[in-house]
Amino acid sequence: FPRYFFVMKILFALHFPGYLRFFDTTIRKLAERDHHVMLAFDSPEKQAEGAAALAGATGAIETVEGPPARGDAWDDVAQAVRGGVDYARYLDPYFADAPYLRDRMRKVLPPVFAGLGRFTTAGPATASTLVRWFSILEDAIPPSEAVDGYLRGLAPDLLVVSPLVMSRLRQVDLVKSARNLGIPSALCVASWDHLTTKGLMRVQPDCVVVWNETQKREAVDLHGAQPDRIAITGAQPFDRWFDREPSLSRRDFCQQVGLPADRPFLLFTGS
16 A cells, blocks of 8 residues: 555644653654644643654644633533542552542542542442442533534544543543544553552543553553553653663763762662
């Protein structure tokens, strides 16, 4: 087949431009292969400097307007349900020793479910029932007409979202509308902790892209993802390190920073 036969129009819907540091090598490769990549952000003003990750990239890469708010009668319901389930998941005994994560979610509990904040843990059956109840409520929330129109206007062949596991983003509605319109969708897990220290995957995309077997287990056990819809690709944020070489020899480096070259040393790095 000719090369253009496989060209796709791909919409990356990300939290903010800082997320580009997780996907810049992937986006560059897609554009180099003649795919049209559209970038949309929920919070374009946050970490706006992150756009520099694609400096000098070639090919069809454009930033488009972010997805709209629902703006319908379901809007408040959706925010309440999505905020509530994020706290409910941390009542599971699996998270019994994670008070920091639970406290963080308690601070953003919607008022209607504020009573949940009195509880710090529950039995596995109770926690599972709570999450299942919230999931039933989420399933009852229909796709947004505004988001349907947004996707129709962009007409992507594929929707990629990240992180999806935060309640105040519009990515759940994007995935729902993509499903409604027959557009394949994928969650690309951006960071090592997104499946364990953030919210719940409230809607299942067609594919969940993870780094390794550990994240696959987390997606299945903690988020109910279907194993046959999970793809393990490696940790793409670190692709850039494969081609890098030391700029100094060990001896020259040690001399520059005042360390003896014939003795081991430790480097402590912080995030």
